[in-house]
Amino acid sequence: MSPAPPKHLDPAISYASDESLFIFQIYEPPMGYHFLKRPYELEPQGVEDFPVETYLDESGNEVTADSDQIAFTRYTLKVREDAHYQPHPAFATKENGEPLYLFSTAEEGAGYKQVPDFPETASRPVHANDYAYQIKRLADPALGSPMLGFMAQYIVGMAEFTAGLEALDRDGWLNLDDYPMEGLEVVDERTLSITIKGRYPQFVYWLAMHFFVPVPPEADRFYANPGFLDRNLTLDWWPIGSGPFMMVKNDPNSEIVLERNPNYREDYFPTEGEPGDLEAGNLVDAGKRVPFVDRAVYRLEKEVLPLWTKFLQGYYDRSGETHGNTNSVYDQAFVVGPDGVEMSADVADHGIRMDPDVKPGIYYYGFNMRDPVVGGYTEEKRKLRRALQIVFNVEEYLAIFRKGNGIVAHNVIPPGIAGHLEGEAGINPYTHVWKDDQAVRRSIDEAKQLLVEAGYPNGRDARTGEPLKIFIDVQSQAVGKTQMNWMDRSFSQIGIQVEFRPADWNRTREKLLTGNSQIYSYGWLADYPDPENFLFLLYSPESPLVCKCDGTNNSNFENAEYDELFRKVRVTPPGPERDVMVARMVEIFREEAVWLYAYYPKDIYLANAWVTNTKRHGITKATLKYINLDAGMREQKRAEWNQPVTWPLYAGAMMLVVLILPGVIAYRRRQNATARRNHNG
Template identity: 50%
Template sequence: MIITLPSLAMAVLLLAACSKSPWNNPYPAGEAGQNILYSSFSERPKHLDPVQSYSSNEYAILGQIYEPPLQYHYLKRPYTLEPLTAEVMPQPYYLDKQGKPVAESSAHVAFSVYDIHIKPGIRYQPHPAFATDVQGHPRYLSLGATELVQVNSLADFTQTGTRELIAADYVYQIKRLAHPKLHSPLLSFMGDYIVGLKDYPKTLKQAYAAQIKTNPANQFLDLRNYPLIGAEVVDRYTYRITLNGKYPQFVYWLAMPFFAPFPAEADQFYQQPGMAERNIVPDWYPVGTGAYMLTRNDPNREMVLERNPNFHPDFYPQQGEPGDVEHGYLKDAGKQLPFIDRIVLKLEKETIPYWNKFLQGYYDSSGIGSDSFDQAIQFGSQGDVQLTPELQAQGIQLSTTVQPTIGYTGFNMLDDVVGGYTPARQKLRQAISIAIDHEEFISIFRNGRGIGAQGPIPPDIFGHLAGKAGINPYVYEWDKDQPRRQSIRQAKQLLAEAGYPNGRDPKTGEPLIIYLDYSSGGPEDKAVFDWFRKQFAKIDLQMSVRDTDYNRFQEKMRKGTAQMFMWGWNADYPDPENFLFLLYGPNAKAKHDGENASNYDNPQFNALFDKMKNMANTPQRQAIIQQMLEITRRDAPWLWGYYPKEFVLHHEWLYNAKPNHMAHNTLKYRRLDPQLRMLKRHEWNQPRLWPIFILFVVGVVSLIPAVRAYRHKEHRPAVSSGQGVK
C-alpha cells in the first residue's frame, strides 16, 4: 500500500485530534500542567566546564549547576555580593613581603589573603563519580574497557552517589585553571594575582608528561598532590587564597564559575580511558551543588535541567530595592528555593519560530528580535514604551533594563590621522563625536533599545552619574532637564580649529577621508555604513568603510592598524574598574594584547586608574573617577556610543522574573503557575480545520474535468468515423 502524504497527514491529524493537548504543542502531552519552565538557546554552548567557560550563554546554564562561594543579591540594586556557599563575606587581610600582617592602607602590602569558610552540609548532585559499592569503594573510578562497552552517555551509569562539599573542592578547581589539558581563558590574568599560579602550569605539565611516560593510559593527574601556594586548604570547610598585592575586585571573581568547586572524584571519573571517546567529559556533563543538575545535554535539540534532590536549604530574599514590592518581586520572600522542578531549554536558531512559539504560550519568556519589534512594542505620545494591545490582551508583561554593557565606536589612538593627544586631534575627535548622532543610531538600528553613553561607565555601576553632573560636556549640553547633542555648527567649528575647515585638509585641499574598519555580518550592514557616511557628511567629512572578514579585522585591531572601529564590552563584574581598564594604557591591545582596543594611553589617566582601582566605593573614589572621565571625554578616544537596553517579555504565569545582568543563578528564584499556562495554551491554540477541508474539496472538484477527459479519451475510437481504411 502506498502511503501518500495527504493520507499520512490526515492520519496524524486524526491521532492528534484524539489528544487533549493542542495539536501544535511541541512538548509531550504528559508535560502539560507540570512545573516546567520552557526557554531556549540559539547556539550550542561551547564549554560547560567552569574552568573553560567564559561567555554569558554558557553561564546561563552553568550558573544553575555550579556554586561559587559568592553570588549577587537577586533583587538589590546596585548589584551587591552576598555569600552563597560561603558562611560570610570573606574579608581580606594583608601581609608584607615577610609575611607579617600590615594594615590595608599600608604601602608595604605585598599579599592579600582571603580565608573563605564554606557552609557544612552542602551536598553534590547525584553523580556516578560518587557511587560506591557495598564495601564503600568507588564504583566507577577504575573502569575497564569491557565495562564501557554499553556506555554512551552519563545516564548509562546506573548507580550514582553524592558527598559533602568541602573546601578542597574549591582549591582543586583553582588548580584546574592551570591543568595541562585544559585551556582556561583566566589563567594568564589570574596568574598575575594568585600567588604561584604563574609557574604552576609548568609544574603540572612536567608532572603530567612524567605520568604519561610511565603509564600512557593514566590521563588523570591528581592535582591534590601538587600544592599551589596561593590556594590551600585550611581545614575541611576553609580554604585560603593568597593574592599578590591588593586586588579588591577579586571578590567579584568569587561569584563566577571559574571559582566554583570541582570534586577530584569527578576529574578522576572523566579522565578514565574510553570516556573522552564517548564524549563523557566535564565539558559536557557538569557536576555541581546548585539548585539544578543537567540531566539531558543534547545541545543540538534540548538541554534539560532538573531540580537537584540534594540541594541545600536556600531561601528567596526578604529585601529588595524600592519598587520591588509593587512589582510583586517580594511575594515569595523567605520561601525555600527553587520553585520550579524542571527547566527545558530548546535550541531555536531562528527568531521567527521562537517568537511564534512564545506567542502561542510554549515559551514562558522571550526577548524581542528586531523583526518582531513592531508586533510587540509601541511608543506612547511621550515616547514611553508600551506593549501593543494584542500582547497586552494576552497578559504578556514587559520589563526593560539598561545592561551593564557599552557598545562604542573607537578611534585608534596610534593612527596618524585620528590618533594622538594634541589639542587639534582632540578637537577632530570631538567634532566627529558630536556629528555621529548615537541617539539616532539607537532609534534606527536598535528600535530605541539603548541610551546614549556619556562615558565608559553604564548606569547602576558605581561612578556613573545621572543628570546634568553626568553628561559629557564636549558632546552634549544640558537643556530642559535632558542632555542635548551639541550643534553641527559647533562640530564644524571644532573641525576648523582642528585644521580641517570645511572638512578639507588645507595642505592638499582634498576632503579628509576617515576609514571605518569593520567586519560586516552581511548585506544588512549596508544600512549602517550609509548611516555613518551621512553622519560624517554633516561636517563635510568623507567616510570610507574598510570591510574585511572577521579574522582580518581582529588582526588589524591586534596590530593597531585600524582607524575607526566598532567594539563593545560586557561587564565581568559591577565595578568601574572593569570599564575604565578598557582605557588604561598598560592594557593597550597593540602593545600589550590587552582589552584597550583604542590603544589609549594617557599617563595622567593611567596614574588615576592605578589609584582608583584598589579603592572602596567612597566619595574620594567618585571624585577620582570624575577626573578620569573628564580626561577621557576631552581626549575622546571613543565616540562613547550607547548602553544597550534589554526588553524582556514574559507571560502572566511566570513570577519573580526580575532582570539581573550580573547574577547567573537566577532560575532558582523563578516561579510558575502551570495550570494557568495550560489553560491559556488551550485557549490560544485551538486547531482550525476548515481551510484543509476547503482545500480538499477544491482539489477534488478540479480533478473532475480531468477524470472526465481521461474517460473520454479512453473510450474514444482509435480511428474516428469517416476515416476508415480505404
C-alpha cells in the same frame, strides 16, 4: 530555548555566555550577586560570609590595610555547612569505602551510556578542598583553561604548579590532591585560604565566576574511567554541582533538562531590591524558599520563526530570543512609540511581559590617538574630535538601526556599575546640554564653529584648502550599506567626507594591533561589575603598541594623570576616595574626546503572563531558581490559544457531499429504472 547547543559545561573550560546559562544553575561559586539590587551587589553563596582579607609583607608577616609593605593578600573562606552535592554515581561507594563505579577496562563499564543509567547514587557535603581542587584544575595544562594565563598572574604558586604538571609523564587519572599549590591552604574541612600577589580588591568578583565553583575529586576520578570519554561521559557533558538544579538529560541536538537538586541548601527569595521593584511586582515572592520550579527544559530551535510561534502558542514560557536589532520577529512583537519600545497590538492581548536589559557593556567607535589627523592632544585636535562627536547623532542612530534599544553613553562606565551617574550629573557637557530634564545634543552650528577653531572651516584644511576626509574601519558583517550612508550624510553636514574600509574581524584586528586605523569599531562586556573593568580600556600599558600584545586600549590613549589614577583605583577598595578618582578619570575621557561615539546595548526579553520574577541580571545567569510560574494559567492559556480549527473540516465535508450527491442520485435513478424493467419483463 536555545539557538545553539553548549560546547563546554566543564567550569574550568567554559567561557561562553550560553554555556554559563546551564553551569550557573548546577554549580554554586563562593560568591554571587543579589538578584534585584542595582548597582550590582555581591553576596555570599557557597560560603558563609565575605572572605576575610589578610595583608602580608614579603616575609609573610601580617601588615595593616594602609601599609605600603603589602606584598600578598590572603583570602580566607568558610564553606557553608549546609552545602551538599546532587545525587550522583561518582559518590557511590562499596562497603569498604572504595568507589562503586571504578573500572579497570572499558568493557567493564560498557553498559553505562549516560549518567542516569547508573542505578546507585550518593552525595556528600561540599568541602573546602573541593574549591582548592577546582583552582588546581584551572592550572592543569591538560585542560587548557582560558583563565590560566590571567589567574597565574595573581594566585601565588599557580604558574609553578602548571610547570610541574607539564613535566609529568601522565598516564590515566592524575589526582591533583597529590600536588600542592603554594597559594592554596585547606585549613580544615570547611576552611580554605587563597593567597594572591599584591593587592587586588577585584579578586573577590572573580570568586563569583563559575571558574571557582567546587569540583569534588570524586567527579574527576569517576569520569576518568576507561571508555567514558568515548561515550561523552565527562564533566564537560555531565556536570556535578551543589547548585539548585542538576542535569538529568543532555541531548544538545534536541533538549537539555534540569531538575531540582533534592540536596540543595535552604535559600530564599530576596526581601529587598532597588526602588521600583515593589511596584513592578518583583517582590511578590519575598522571603519564600527557592527554587520555585521542579524542572526546566531547554530545547534547541535552529530557526527563529518556529521558536516565536511556539512561544505565542504557550509551549515556551520564556522567549530565548534577544530582541535588539532588526528581524521579522522583532517587527511583529514591538513598535517604537513616543515612550520608547512598546508591545505591538498583535501580541499585546497575550499579556506578555517585557523585560528590558541594559547590559553592563559598551559599543563604540574610537579614535586612534596616534593618527596624525584625528589623534593628538592639542586643543585644536580636541575640538576636531568634539565636532565629530556632536555631528554623530547617536540618539538618531539608535532609533533607526537598533529600534531604540540602546542608551547614549556619556561615560565609559555603563549603568549598574559604580562610577556611572544618571541625570544632569551624568551627561557629557562637551556633546550635550541639560534641557527640560533631559540631555540634548549640541547643535550642528556648534560643531561647525569647533571645526573653524580646529583649523577646518567648512570641512577644509585652512592651510592647504584640501577637504578633510576621515577613514572608518568597519567590520563587514556588522555594518551595512544603509548605516554607512547614514554616517556619510551625518558628517557631510559639516563638510567632512568619509571613506569606509570594510574588512573581516581578523583584518580589522590586525590594523588595531599595528596602529593602522584612524577610526575603529569595538565593544566590551563586563566580566565583573567594577569600574576598573571598563577604565582599563584607556590605560596606556593596555595599548597594543605598548604591550606588543592583544591589548584593549585600541585608541592608544596616553595620559599620565589617567594612568596614575588607574593604578590607584586598581588597588583601592570601593569607597568615597575611590569614587573621586573614578570621576576624574571619566572627566579626562570626556575632555580628550577619545571616542567618536558610544552606547550601552539594550535588549528586550519576553515571558508569558504566567511567568514571574523575570527581571534580568546583566552579570550572572544564576537566576533560574528565582523564576516562578502559574501552571494552571499556563494550561488555560494553551487551551485558549490552541483551539482546534474545525470549520475547514466541516466545510470540506459539505463540499464532498455537494460533489458526491448528484452521482448518488443518478446511481439510484439507474437502479430504480433497471428494477422496473425487470419487473415489467
